[in-house]
Amino acid sequence: MAEKKKEQPGFEEALERLEKIVEEMESGNLSLEDMMKHFEEGSMLVKHCDKKLNEVERKIEKLVEKDGEMTTEPFKEDEDS
Amino acid sequence: MAEERKVYRISELNRLSKTVLEDEVGDVWIEGEISNFRPAPSGHWYFTLKDADAQISAAMFRGNQRGMTFEPKDGMLVSAFGSVTLYEARGNYQIIVRQIEEAGKGSLQEAFEKLKKKLAAEGLFDEARKKPVPLLPQRVGIVTSPTGAAIQDFLNVITRRFPNLHILIVPVKVQGEGSAEEVASALRLLNERADTDVIVITRGGGSLEDLWSFNEEVVARAVAASRIPVISAVGHEIDFTICDFVADLRAPTPSAAAELVIGQKDEFAHDLTQYRRRLGGALSSRLLTAKNRLIGASRSYVFREPRRLVSQYREKVLTLRSDSRDALRDLLRSRGQQLDEAGLRMRHRIEMSFHTRREKHVRLGAQLRALSPVAVLDRGFSITRRADGTILKAATDVDAGEQIETQLAKGRLKSKITHVETEKDDG
Numbered sequence: 001m002a003e004k005k006k007e008q009p010g011f012e013e014a015l016e017r018l019e020k021i022v023e024e025m026e027s028g029n030l031s032l033e034d035m036m037k038h039f040e041e042g043s044m045l046v047k048h049c050d051k052k053l054n055e056v057e058r059k060i061e062k063l064v065e066k067d068g069e070m071t072t073e074p075f076k077e078d079e080d081s
Numbered sequence: 082m083a084e085e086r087k088v089y090r091i092s093e094l095n096r097l098s099k100t101v102l103e104d105e106v107g108d109v110w111i112e113g114e115i116s117n118f119r120p121a122p123s124g125h126w127y128f129t130l131k132d133a134d135a136q137i138s139a140a141m142f143r144g145n146q147r148g149m150t151f152e153p154k155d156g157m158l159v160s161a162f163g164s165v166t167l168y169e170a171r172g173n174y175q176i177i178v179r180q181i182e183e184a185g186k187g188s189l190q191e192a193f194e195k196l197k198k199k200l201a202a203e204g205l206f207d208e209a210r211k212k213p214v215p216l217l218p219q220r221v222g223i224v225t226s227p228t229g230a231a232i233q234d235f236l237n238v239i240t241r242r243f244p245n246l247h248i249l250i251v252p253v254k255v256q257g258e259g260s261a262e263e264v265a266s267a268l269r270l271l272n273e274r275a276d277t278d279v280i281v282i283t284r285g286g287g288s289l290e291d292l293w294s295f296n297e298e299v300v301a302r303a304v305a306a307s308r309i310p311v312i313s314a315v316g317h318e319i320d321f322t323i324c325d326f327v328a329d330l331r332a333p334t335p336s337a338a339a340e341l342v343i344g345q346k347d348e349f350a351h352d353l354t355q356y357r358r359r360l361g362g363a364l365s366s367r368l369l370t371a372k373n374r375l376i377g378a379s380r381s382y383v384f385r386e387p388r389r390l391v392s393q394y395r396e397k398v399l400t401l402r403s404d405s406r407d408a409l410r411d412l413l414r415s416r417g418q419q420l421d422e423a424g425l426r427m428r429h430r431i432e433m434s435f436h437t438r439r440e441k442h443v444r445l446g447a448q449l450r451a452l453s454p455v456a457v458l459d460r461g462f463s464i465t466r467r468a469d470g471t472i473l474k475a476a477t478d479v480d481a482g483e484q485i486e487t488q489l490a491k492g493r494l495k496s497k498i499t500h501v502e503t504e505k506d507d508g
Binding site: 010011012015018019021022025026028030032035036038039042043045046049050052053054056057058059060061062063064070072075 | 217244247248352368
């Protein structure tokens with residue numbers, strides 16, 4: 001799990017970059033070519049963020065010690081029982 | 082010996098106990114720390130007085146509060162004077178305080194202030210130390226009691242806001258002996274595992290004593306040392322702990338902590354939709370602008386009517402040409418005028434000169450005529466020439482018998498010399 005970082009921009013960086021891209025595009029100062037490039041990058045970032053939003057599964061675990069080792073087990077919520 | 086069993090009604094017992102307490106103990110001075118101070122809407126104060134070993138419920142009615150120079154607060158060490166009694170309806174043993182004096186600050190409060198000051202001086206509360214909390218954590222670590230209300234509140238809010246979140250609970254004791262150490266080691270453990278990107282330390286509200294673990298230095302140090310950002314939500318609203326001060330972010334309640342941990346998923350999704358829309362909108366409006374410019378350009382008469390451009394140029398050339406012709410004409414005209422004037426002047430000069438000369442001529446002619454021998458002849462003189470044409474000026478120029486010719490004004494005479502007379506007598 002911990003290895004799943006930095007191969008791509010984080011959600012936050014991606015959002016910031018997206019905001020910047022959109023603002024630049026809306027400023028109307030870009031050439032048509034740059035517009036296309038921005039659009040492509042922006043669309044890619046939207047897709048990326050969308051993926052990030054949905055890739056995590058709901059999981060509630062509890063850290064417990066078992067035979068001197070720390071391990072996780074599902075946490076039972078009271079509302080479920 | 083059937084002795085009759087005496088059965089008290091509870092109210093009787095409470096009244097009896099109350100009487101005993103009031104008679105036997107009565108008015109006393111006690112010293113202790115105020116905790117769980119609760120002012121009621123009626124204006125009465127309810128609180129607990131305690132020391133290291135025991136505690137007693139206390140009440141101070143509104144009427145007795147007059148003349149107080151301070152407002153009692155939790156942690157305050159006071160000397161209180163009142164009567165020990167029993168609240169019959171509940172069977173509550175308590176002291177009705179009529180007078181209260183500040184005896185210095187309570188030890189816990191003192192310890193809190195002392196540690197707070199110390200850590201502040203070390204810069205542990207500095208804003209610059211605060212780590213940013215990720216907008217979208219991949220995995221959230223929670224240090225709390227697995228059975229408390231705090232975790233339930235937290236999870237309820239999380240579920241509502243962001244259903245698919247990965248949460249790892251690290252169960253700890255949140256109060257009492259060893260609790261602070263557990264919290265500190267849970268923080269260290271999560272940092273070692275490094276599989277969470279935000280940590281929440283939380284527990285529900287309670288008295289200063291209940292929350293005390295979170296005011297201990299070991300917890301403060303562990304929070305400060307955490308590489309993973311820490312959100313502290315200890316106690317309720319008004320409760321502040323040292324842990325709150327050191328944490329990267331403080332939430333007033335466990336629910337609020339959940340709100341800080343993660344935004345609304347549907348808000349994120351909405352934002353993304355907005356971005357997508359704006360990207361498309363910006364691009365298509367840019368394309369539209371480009372298209373309009375293209376259309377505008379192609380509609381220009383340059384493209385539409387090239388002949389018009391040519392004729393425009395021709396017109397320009399013609400104008401230029403006629404302009405230059407006019408200029409030339411003007412130039413010629415002015416030069417011609419100059420020439421005319423020069424000619425006129427010249428002719429004038431020539432005429433003048435002719436005139437002068439003619440006059441001179443006339444005069445000269447007259448003079449000439451006056452000198453002409455013909456004119457002399459007119460006046461009666463004559464010219465005599467020898468046969469060889471030479472004009473005779475002296476009588477001795479000829480010999481007798483020689484033939485001479487005499488020219489008169491009109492006609493000539495041919496004569497023969499008969500006699501020559503020298504002019505010695507006359508002369």
